Amino acid sequence: MKFIVDNWMLILIALASGGMLFWPMLRGASSGSLTAQGAVQLINRERAVVVDVREPEEFAAGHVTGAKNVPLSELEQKLPGAVKNKSLPLLLICASGARAQRAVATAKKLGYEQAQAVSGGLKSWKEANLPVEKA
Known part of the structure; x- marks a missing residue:
């Protein structure tokens, strides 16, 4: 004492x-989220798949290079067809990160145990000067 x-x-x-x-x-x-730089490392080192959960018109205005578009409202039905390999890291992104956080729960329920949201969404991706493409 x-x-x-x-x-x-x-x-x-x-x-x-x-x-x-x-x-x-x-x-x-x-x-369950990671920074834009962390996402790039997963994409480069572990072949992570990027899924943009925004609506098609938002996706067409600009998205992460190589991302697949599966709107949040259709995620449960369309994700298994868009990303077949459930063992790969799955990176979910939206405009600000809010929808992607909700999408993580759905993805994990579907068996994607390595699902993560990119914190800050496309906004933080652009702020980090990472590549964006338009459809």
Whole structure:
């Protein structure tokens, strides 16, 4: 007990720094999302498949190069036909990231265990100066 009383400030600093180190892991694990740069690494290293869950007219205005368009409203019916290999990482993207987060739950329910949303959506993709193409 004397140790705790004498070193309370060191203990507080250790707990605070441990919490700060642990916090990003908790956030990343619960959100199921990754940065645009993380998405590029998965595409290049693990042949991840990018699925844009926006509506066709939004997709035509500009999308991630090589992405497939499966609108969120049709995801449950059309995703198995669009992405047959469920073992590959599946990256879901939309305009801002909100629809993609909802799509992750649907994809995981369909058996795509490596489904992740690109945080910030196409907006963060463009901000990172990554390639975009128009249909």
